[in-house]
Amino acid sequence: MPVIEAYLIVAVVIAVMMLVGRAVARGTGVPAAIPLVLLGVAASFVPTMSKAVVPPDFILNLYLPLLVYRAAFLTAPRETREDAVPISVMAFGLTCATALAVMAAIRLAVPQVGWPVALALGAAVAPTDPVSATSIMRRLGTPRRLVTILEGESLVNDAVALTLFGLALTALSEPVTLTGGVLLMVRVVAGGVLYGLALGWAVGRLRRRITDGGxxxxxxxxxxxxxxxxxxxxGFSGVLATITTGFYLGTRAHGLLQPASRLTGNAFWEVLVLLxxxxxxxxxxxxxxxxINGVSRYSVATLVSTALIVLLVVVLLRLVWTMLAFPLARWLPGRHLSFDRVGKRARLVMGWAGMRGAITLAVALSIPLSAPHRPLLIFMAAVVVLATLLGQATTLAPLLRRLGLGESRKTVVEEARARQATTEAALARLEELASKEEVDERTAEVFRQLYELRLDRARAVLDDEDGDGQGARGESGSRWLRKQLAHAQRDELDDLYAKGKISAATQRHLIHELDLEERRRASDSH
Structure with a gap:
C-alpha cells in the first residue's frame, strides 16, 4: 500500500474514533479522554493502524504551537494582571516544585533513570489543563476569580514546564552545568519573549490591512x-515566543479583526483545538x-508503585501548595489583590482542579525516540492524565456544590449591567443622529422601541435578579443605522472593560452577540 494512502486511512480512522469517542463520552458522562484512548488501543490491533508511528518532532512542531497560541490569545489581560501574584505563585513556584519533585520521585523509584530523563517527565506532568475544570466552574457559576487564576496559571505554567522540558532535552544530548543551565535559561526565555513581541507587533500591523475573513x-x-x-x-524558547505573540494579539483582537472575521475565526479555532x-x-x-512492550522489562510491582508515587506527588503537592504555601505569598512585595479573598474553600478547589490533559500528552509523545526509558515516561504521563481526568474532573462538580461555591449570580448581574450600559449608549447615539436629522423620525422610533425593550429586560434582571438577561433582536432595517448603533455598543463595552467594570469574558460574550447580529444582517442584504 502506498505511504500516502496508508496515512489517509489512518487519518480517516482517527477521525471516526474521535466522533465515536465523543458520542460515548456525552452518553456516559465520563471525560472524553477515556473512550478516545480506549478506541485508540482497540485500533492499534488493526494491522494498518499498528504501524502508524507519529514522529515526536511532528507532535512538538504541530500540536504545541497551535494549542499554546490559542490559550494565550484568549487570556484576559486585566484580570491576569490583577491576579499576577497568585498566578505566579502557582505557575512558577508550583510548576517548578512539581517538576523537581517528580524528578526526585522517579530517581528514587527507578534509580537507573538519569536526571535529564526524570526532569523530562516532571516537566511533562507539571502543567495543568484547565479546560475541564473551568467549564464545570462556569456551568455552576463559581466565582470568576477562581476561573481567572486557573486559566492564567495554565498559560504561564505551560511556558515554564516546556522551558524545563527543553533544558532536559538539551541535557540528553550534551552535558549541562549549573551555571551553563542558568545562562541557557536566561537566553532561551529572553530571546523567546523579545521575538514574540516583535512578531506580534508585525502581525498586528499586517492584520489592520487585511479585511478578507478567509x-x-x-x-x-x-x-x-x-x-x-x-x-x-x-535556540530561543519557541513556546514562550508563541505565548507572547498570542497574548499580544489577543489583547488587541477587537481592534484588529472585522466582526465577521472574529466569528468565523473563533469557530475555526474551536474546531481545530477540539480536533x-x-x-x-x-x-x-x-x-x-x-x-506496554517497552515497559515489560520492569516488574509489575515497580510500574504500579512508581505510577502511584508520581500520581501522589502530583496531586498531593498541589493540594499542600494551595492550602499552605499559597497563602504565604500575601507577604510578597508589590501591589496586588489581597490573598484574604482566596479562602480555604476556594484554595481547596484550586488544589483539586489540577487535571492534566493535552499539553502533558503532547510533551510526553514528543520525547525523542532515542531517549532512554521513553516508554516508561509515556506510560507515567498517561497514568497521570487519565487518573486526574477520571478522578478529579468527575468529582469537581460535587465538591463545588458541597463547598457552596456554585450557583453564583454575580455573572448574571454583571452581564445585565453591561447590557444596560451598552443599550443606553446605543439610545444616546440614536437620539444624536435623530436630532441632526441624519435619520428620519419614523425609523428612529422603530429602533428606539427595540433598544428600550432591551433596556427594560436588562433592568428587570438588575431589579429582581430573576430575568434571563437575554436581549431581543429586531427585524432588519437600515443597515447604516444598525452599524452606527452597534459601533456605539462596542465602544461602550471597551470603555467598561478599560474601567474594570466588566470582565473580559463578559466583554467577549456581548461582542460576540453584536458580531452575530452584524453577520446576520450582512447575509440578509445579499
Missing amino acids: TQIVLSLITPFAAYLPADHF LESSLFVLLGLEIRQV
Whole structure:
C-alpha cells in the first residue's frame, strides 16, 4: 500500500474514533479522554493502524504551537494582571516544585533513570489543563476569580514546564552545568519573549490591512508557527515566543479583526483545538501497545508503585501548595489583590482542579525516540492524565456544590449591567443622529422601541435578579443605522472593560452577540 494512502486511512480512522469517542463520552458522562484512548488501543490491533508511528518532532512542531497560541490569545489581560501574584505563585513556584519533585520521585523509584530523563517527565506532568475544570466552574457559576487564576496559571505554567522540558532535552544530548543551565535559561526565555513581541507587533500591523475573513484565518493559522519554529531554530524558547505573540494579539483582537472575521475565526479555532486535543488521546491509545512492550522489562510491582508515587506527588503537592504555601505569598512585595479573598474553600478547589490533559500528552509523545526509558515516561504521563481526568474532573462538580461555591449570580448581574450600559449608549447615539436629522423620525422610533425593550429586560434582571438577561433582536432595517448603533455598543463595552467594570469574558460574550447580529444582517442584504 502506498505511504500516502496508508496515512489517509489512518487519518480517516482517527477521525471516526474521535466522533465515536465523543458520542460515548456525552452518553456516559465520563471525560472524553477515556473512550478516545480506549478506541485508540482497540485500533492499534488493526494491522494498518499498528504501524502508524507519529514522529515526536511532528507532535512538538504541530500540536504545541497551535494549542499554546490559542490559550494565550484568549487570556484576559486585566484580570491576569490583577491576579499576577497568585498566578505566579502557582505557575512558577508550583510548576517548578512539581517538576523537581517528580524528578526526585522517579530517581528514587527507578534509580537507573538519569536526571535529564526524570526532569523530562516532571516537566511533562507539571502543567495543568484547565479546560475541564473551568467549564464545570462556569456551568455552576463559581466565582470568576477562581476561573481567572486557573486559566492564567495554565498559560504561564505551560511556558515554564516546556522551558524545563527543553533544558532536559538539551541535557540528553550534551552535558549541562549549573551555571551553563542558568545562562541557557536566561537566553532561551529572553530571546523567546523579545521575538514574540516583535512578531506580534508585525502581525498586528499586517492584520489592520487585511479585511478578507478567509485571509485573516489563514494568517491566524500561520502565526503560531511563525512564532515557534524560527525561535526554536535560533535556540530561543519557541513556546514562550508563541505565548507572547498570542497574548499580544489577543489583547488587541477587537481592534484588529472585522466582526465577521472574529466569528468565523473563533469557530475555526474551536474546531481545530477540539480536533487536536481529541487526536492526541487517540494517538496515545495507538502507542499504548508499544509502550506496554517497552515497559515489560520492569516488574509489575515497580510500574504500579512508581505510577502511584508520581500520581501522589502530583496531586498531593498541589493540594499542600494551595492550602499552605499559597497563602504565604500575601507577604510578597508589590501591589496586588489581597490573598484574604482566596479562602480555604476556594484554595481547596484550586488544589483539586489540577487535571492534566493535552499539553502533558503532547510533551510526553514528543520525547525523542532515542531517549532512554521513553516508554516508561509515556506510560507515567498517561497514568497521570487519565487518573486526574477520571478522578478529579468527575468529582469537581460535587465538591463545588458541597463547598457552596456554585450557583453564583454575580455573572448574571454583571452581564445585565453591561447590557444596560451598552443599550443606553446605543439610545444616546440614536437620539444624536435623530436630532441632526441624519435619520428620519419614523425609523428612529422603530429602533428606539427595540433598544428600550432591551433596556427594560436588562433592568428587570438588575431589579429582581430573576430575568434571563437575554436581549431581543429586531427585524432588519437600515443597515447604516444598525452599524452606527452597534459601533456605539462596542465602544461602550471597551470603555467598561478599560474601567474594570466588566470582565473580559463578559466583554467577549456581548461582542460576540453584536458580531452575530452584524453577520446576520450582512447575509440578509445579499
